[in-house]
Amino acid sequence: MRNSTNLEKTRVIAISVAAVMLIITGFVQPALALRSATGPTDRAELEAFMDGIVEAQLEAYNIAGAVVAVVKDGALFFAKGYGYADLKARKHVEADKTLFRIASISKLFVWTAVMQLVEQGKLDLNIDINTYLTHFKIPDTYDEPITLSHLMTHTAGFEEYVTGLFTKDTDRLLPLQDILAHELPARVRPPGDVISYSNHGTAIAAYIIEKVSGKTWDDYVEENILRPLGMNRTTFRQPVPETLSANVSKGYTYREGEFQEEAFVYVPLAPVASASTTATDMAAFMIAHLNHGRFENSRILHAETARQMHGALFRQAPAINPMAHGFFDISRNGRQVIGHGGNIIYFHSRMDLLPEQKVGLFVSYNTQGGRKAAKETYELFMNRYYPPEDVQVLTPSENSENRLRRFTGRYFSTRRAHERLTKLGALLGTVNVKLSEDGALKTMGPKTTRWIEIKPLTFREEYGHRTLVFRQDSKGRVTYMFMGDLPYMALERIGMKDSPILHVVLAATAFLLFFTTTVFWPFTALIRWRHNVKLNRQTRIPGLAYLLAWSASFLFIVVAAFLALGLRDPNEIVFGIPVWIKAVLVLVVLAVIMTAGTFIYMVIIWKSDRGSIWSRAYYTAVMLALSVTIWQLNHWNLLGFHY
Numbered sequence: 001m002r003n004s005t006n007l008e009k010t011r012v013i014a015i016s017v018a019a020v021m022l023i024i025t026g027f028v029q030p031a032l033a034l035r036s037a038t039g040p041t042d043r044a045e046l047e048a049f050m051d052g053i054v055e056a057q058l059e060a061y062n063i064a065g066a067v068v069a070v071v072k073d074g075a076l077f078f079a080k081g082y083g084y085a086d087l088k089a090r091k092h093v094e095a096d097k098t099l100f101r102i103a104s105i106s107k108l109f110v111w112t113a114v115m116q117l118v119e120q121g122k123l124d125l126n127i128d129i130n131t132y133l134t135h136f137k138i139p140d141t142y143d144e145p146i147t148l149s150h151l152m153t154h155t156a157g158f159e160e161y162v163t164g165l166f167t168k169d170t171d172r173l174l175p176l177q178d179i180l181a182h183e184l185p186a187r188v189r190p191p192g193d194v195i196s197y198s199n200h201g202t203a204i205a206a207y208i209i210e211k212v213s214g215k216t217w218d219d220y221v222e223e224n225i226l227r228p229l230g231m232n233r234t235t236f237r238q239p240v241p242e243t244l245s246a247n248v249s250k251g252y253t254y255r256e257g258e259f260q261e262e263a264f265v266y267v268p269l270a271p272v273a274s275a276s277t278t279a280t281d282m283a284a285f286m287i288a289h290l291n292h293g294r295f296e297n298s299r300i301l302h303a304e305t306a307r308q309m310h311g312a313l314f315r316q317a318p319a320i321n322p323m324a325h326g327f328f329d330i331s332r333n334g335r336q337v338i339g340h341g342g343n344i345i346y347f348h349s350r351m352d353l354l355p356e357q358k359v360g361l362f363v364s365y366n367t368q369g370g371r372k373a374a375k376e377t378y379e380l381f382m383n384r385y386y387p388p389e390d391v392q393v394l395t396p397s398e399n400s401e402n403r404l405r406r407f408t409g410r411y412f413s414t415r416r417a418h419e420r421l422t423k424l425g426a427l428l429g430t431v432n433v434k435l436s437e438d439g440a441l442k443t444m445g446p447k448t449t450r451w452i453e454i455k456p457l458t459f460r461e462e463y464g465h466r467t468l469v470f471r472q473d474s475k476g477r478v479t480y481m482f483m484g485d486l487p488y489m490a491l492e493r494i495g496m497k498d499s500p501i502l503h504v505v506l507a508a509t510a511f512l513l514f515f516t517t518t519v520f521w522p523f524t525a526l527i528r529w530r531h532n533v534k535l536n537r538q539t540r541i542p543g544l545a546y547l548l549a550w551s552a553s554f555l556f557i558v559v560a561a562f563l564a565l566g567l568r569d570p571n572e573i574v575f576g577i578p579v580w581i582k583a584v585l586v587l588v589v590l591a592v593i594m595t596a597g598t599f600i601y602m603v604i605i606w607k608s609d610r611g612s613i614w615s616r617a618y619y620t621a622v623m624l625a626l627s628v629t630i631w632q633l634n635h636w637n638l639l640g641f642h643y
Contacts, residue, residue, distance in 0.1 A: 038385075039072065039357050039359050043078055046077070047078060049384065050080065051080075053380055054066050054082045054373075057365075057373040057377070058083050062254035063366070064084050065083035065085050066363065066364065067079075067100055067278075067279040068080055068095075068361075068377070069280060069286075071287050072358060073358050076283045076287075079096065079280050080095050080279075081093030081095045081098055086249070087250070087259055088250075093249065093366075095280055096233075096278055097233070098247055098248075100364040101265075101344050101346075102342045102347070103344035104340060104341060105340050106271060106273050106274060106275040106342065107271075107326060109285075110205055110206050110209070110271050111202075112301065113220060113221060114148060114208075114325075115305050115306075116301060116305075125149045126147050126148075128145035129151070133207075133208070135177035135178075135180075136180060136181040136184060138184075141186075142187060142189075142191065143190075146191045148208070150191040150201075151205045153314040154195045154196060154201060155193065155196075155314055155323075156201045157188060157190055158198045159187075159188045159416070159420070160185070160416050161183060161200050162417070163574070163577060164268065164576045166266065167266045169266070170239065173266060173270070176210065176217065176270075177210075179268050184200070194316055194414055194480060194490040195316060195323065195490050196414040198415075199269055202272045203269040209271075217271045218235075218237050218270075221236055221271075222235075229284040229288055230295070230296075231277065232281070233277065233278045234278070235276055236271065236275050236276075237274075244276070249347075250366065251367070252367040253368050254367060254369065262345075262346050267344070279364070286360030288301075289310070290360055291358075292306040293305065309324065309325040310324055310327060310338055311325070316471075317471055319467045319484055320467070321486075322487060328487055329487055330487070332388075332485065333465070334389060335354055335356065335382075338355065339351050339353055345571055346366065346367060348364070350362075350374045350375070352378055389465075396436075396452055407441060407470055408433050409433060409478075410493075410494040411430065411431045411433065411480075411494060412430045412492060412498075414491070417637070420637055421636075421638055422637075424636040424637075424638070427500050429445075431444065431445040431481070433481070440452055441453075457469060467484030479492065480492055506632060510628055511556070511560060515557065518553050540610065540611055541605050544597075544601070545604075545619070548601060549594075549619060549622050552591045552594035552595045555588075555591035556629050558587060559588055562587075565580075566578065566581065585640070585641055591630075595623075595626040595630060598623050598626060599623060601619075602619060
């Protein structure tokens with residue numbers, strides 16, 4: 001166990017090194033040879049550069065191990081492991097042996113398989129997917145059918161479904177058709193409208209591959225992608241086969257100054273996120289795509305099909321990067337970049353390809369802090385080897401305040417639940433858009449960014465190249481917001497009924513009443529008992545009325561406490577419905593029953609003039625608070641059992 005003082009010093013030094021690296025690689029003039037636009041040319045220089053980044057990250061972000069691979073011109077250019085794959089055994093990460101979990105990068109294998117079957121004439125990207133489905137069917141919620149193109153671009157219009165997305169045992173590793181028939185997400189918007197990233201959408205595509213090919217996904221991907229590419233240390237199988245399992249990196253969290261080894265996470269929807277692979281195997285996959293489907297003497301796609309796969313398929317708005325055929329277009333610094341990220345709780349990875357330069361970058365980290373590190377490595381790599389043009393600093397235009405006020409408000413991701421109890425999670429990732437005093441827009445999320453209007457509905461980062469684009473409806477009302485370099489997401493403007501401020505104010509007011517009720521009523525009853533004060537039975541509010549209102553108030557306080565404690569770990573829900581949530585839902589039902597009784601007694605006491613006017617008014621206020629709380633719980637799908 002490291003000394004806490006030394007650890008803090010080390011972290012400060014590491015962060016400082018990373019900061020200096022960022023300054024050097026991000027702002028030094030392009031004339032420097034190391035920042036030429038030709039990309040990496042010297043393996044030793046690239047290794048020194050990556051060593052500086054990754055080793056600093058391991059300390060700064062408390063990461064146990066990482067791996068990097070870079071390919072160029074059809075060959076592996078650089079690959080290296082950092083840190084530990086197994087801290088307890090002191091086993092180092094090796095680029096050609098250690099298997100990392102690449103999570104959603106697995107989806108690129110699904111989309112590659114889809115394109116294989118398209119070029120064989122077995123699949124059509126533009127027909128109703130119900131044509132291929134047998135074990136279940138997509139409901140006709142909207143007139144427009146869902147196609148494979150919609151699935152590839154995450155525009156099918158499904159709600160988010162995260163409950164049970166992962167598991168820590170093998171009991172739930174059922175056939176895809178059985179899982180999807182039970183967990184088919186609701187259709188909540190027309191297909192082809194906006195993007196809402198969907199694991200289940202990709203799983204449906206994988207199931208279609210199974211139906212059309214007559215093979216299980218594991219068999220198909222091994223026969224048609226992994227073996228032709230020589231990816232012998234890659235598998236989608238769960239558990240990992242014994243021949244590979246000894247080299248699978250452990251996953252870690254970092255808590256209270258120590259690394260905690262975590263259990264292997266299984267993915268029931270295996271094709272969307274279960275792949276375990278090495279950096280050198282991923283290099284082969286990158287080379288195949290950069291070489292238009294060819295790797296050495298093997299070909300997994302025709303050149304024309306590969307080009308089609310890398311090309312734009314859907315764009316949410318002008319000035320927004322498009323979605324390719326499964327790939328994200330994350331172009332940066334004036335270069336086309338396509339790729340995908342992958343996050344599976346403890347493992348964080350990303351793969352980025354520059355088709356025109358025939359260069360690819362793969363990074364993966366085995367600890368929770370790796371998510372930020374992966375993004376950082378990509379940005380530093382791009383800024384060093386493919387530097388951006390000089391930034392033109394923009395200033396807000398005059399008299400823009402009134403015109404821009406229409407964009408202000410809160411927005412939340414379209415990737416959210418609508419009909420399930422996880423709907424409340426949408427509020428955890430809202431973005432607040434405000435207007436600054438000098439007429440610029442500010443997005444207030446994980447960080448604050450200023451945006452300057454460059455044309456109607458389109459803004460550019462004040463000191464950068466990123467764009468922000470809004471969409472309006474036929475009546476001119478702003479409805480969506482898009483980030484130019486994040487084509488896989490969309491943000492929807494929050495209406496009044498979903499307003500976080502509204503719900504916070506209502507909840508705070510209600511729970512103030514609940515707290516005073518649960519404390520004040522027993523206290524006054526105790527005082528009367530101690531002083532032997534008797535109330536007139538004909539005029540006082542019946543004891544049962546007090547008991548019902550008090551019980552409902554107390555139950556809602558318990559529900560709030562459970563939610564506050566349980567939501568400290570939002571990842572818990574991805575493993576299934578925790579017992580505490582089931583208990584909360586039962587308590588809510590009991591509270592509703594108590595509230596119904598409270599309402600009946602409220603009517604009785606007003607009709608019979610029971611109690612003083614103040615006691616009746618307070619009782620009514622409690623009743624209204626109970627009713628509002630029930631409305632809120634129902635709105636967020638916490639009334640009933642919406643699993």
